[in-house]
Amino acid sequence: xxxxxxxxxxxxxxxxxxxxxxxxxxxxxxxxxxxxxxxxxxxxxxxxxxxxxxxxxxxxxxxxxxxxxxxxxxxxxxxxxxxxxxxxxxxxxxxxxxxxxxxxxxxxxxxxxxxxxxxxxxxxxxxxxxxxxxxxxxxxxxxxxxxxxxxxxxxxxxxxxxxxxxxxxxxxxxxxxxxxxxxxxxxxxx
Numbered sequence: 474x475x476x477x478x479x480x481x482x483x484x485x486x487x488x489x490x491x492x493x494x495x496x497x498x499x500x501x502x503x504x505x506x507x508x509x510x511x512x513x514x515x516x517x518x519x520x521x522x523x524x525x526x527x528x529x530x531x532x533x534x535x536x537x538x539x540x541x542x543x544x545x546x547x548x549x550x551x552x553x554x555x556x557x558x559x560x561x562x563x564x565x566x567x568x569x570x571x572x573x574x575x576x577x578x579x580x581x582x583x584x585x586x587x588x589x590x591x592x593x594x595x596x597x598x599x600x601x602x603x604x605x606x607x608x609x610x611x612x613x614x615x616x617x618x619x620x621x622x623x624x625x626x627x628x629x630x631x632x633x634x635x636x637x638x639x640x641x642x643x644x645x646x647x648x649x650x651x652x653x654x655x656x657x658x659x660x661x662x663x
Contacts, residue, residue, distance in 0.1 A: 477523065479621050480515050481614065482507060489610045497614045509544045516550045529555040535638060537570055538563045568636070575632035576624055583620035591616075 480498045483489075484505025493499050498518055500511055507515075520526060520534065534556050536542040542560065551558045561569045568574070591608060598606040608616075633639035640646040 478519060479617050480519055481617060482511060483610065491609070491611055493611060493614050494618060496618055499610070499614065507539070507541055509541050509546050512541050512544075512547050513550045516547070516554065521554055526554070532556045533559055535559045535561060535570070537561045537566045569638075571629065571632035571636055571638070574636055575628050579628070580620050580624050583623040584616055587616040587619060 478496050478498050481500070482505060483499065483501045484503070485501045486503050488499055488501045500514065502508060502511060516534075525532065532555060534551055536558065538560050541547070542558075548558060566573050588608070591612070592605070600606055630639075634646050637647075
């Protein structure tokens with residue numbers, strides 16, 4: 474598995490038996506929600522495999538105030554990985570969470586674009602009631618991988634600077650707060 478693999482949670486009881494494309498992690502949860510067990514799993518299979526993660530170098534994980542991030546099993550796992558958990562206060566994610574500031578909008582744009590292209594291509598199987606059958610989970614995973622590849626690493630790095638999480642200590646990068654993070658995407662908020 475790639476160290477920066479997308480982590481997909483499906484709203485269902487079990488993971489599909491069909492083979493998924495390489496590079497994506499697929500999990501199932503009856504309501505389609507992230508919960509403590511899945512946060513701990515994500516920490517192990519994604520966060521733990523990032524650069525420096527296997528060596529358990531000291532790290533900081535910035536999460537929002539979602540209650541599933543604040544449970545004892547999550548805190549214990551972060552600590553076991555030599556990490557410090559930093560929680561963004563409620564109501565501040567739109568300014569301080571990199572996903573909200575620079576990632577979600579272009580990612581969703583590229584994902585919707587692929588879905589729309591699929592719809593417009595026609596020749597879809599129909600349900601017994603005559604509606605277009607949903608794309609397969611495998612197809613969805615392929616779109617997610619493609620949309621994720623379209624989010625530039627530079628925009629993510631700039632997002633950390635824009636959120637003032639990883640700026641130069643001498644103040645030389647403070648102006649990035651006012652810059653556009655991704656060309657062609659005028660407003661990076663969701």
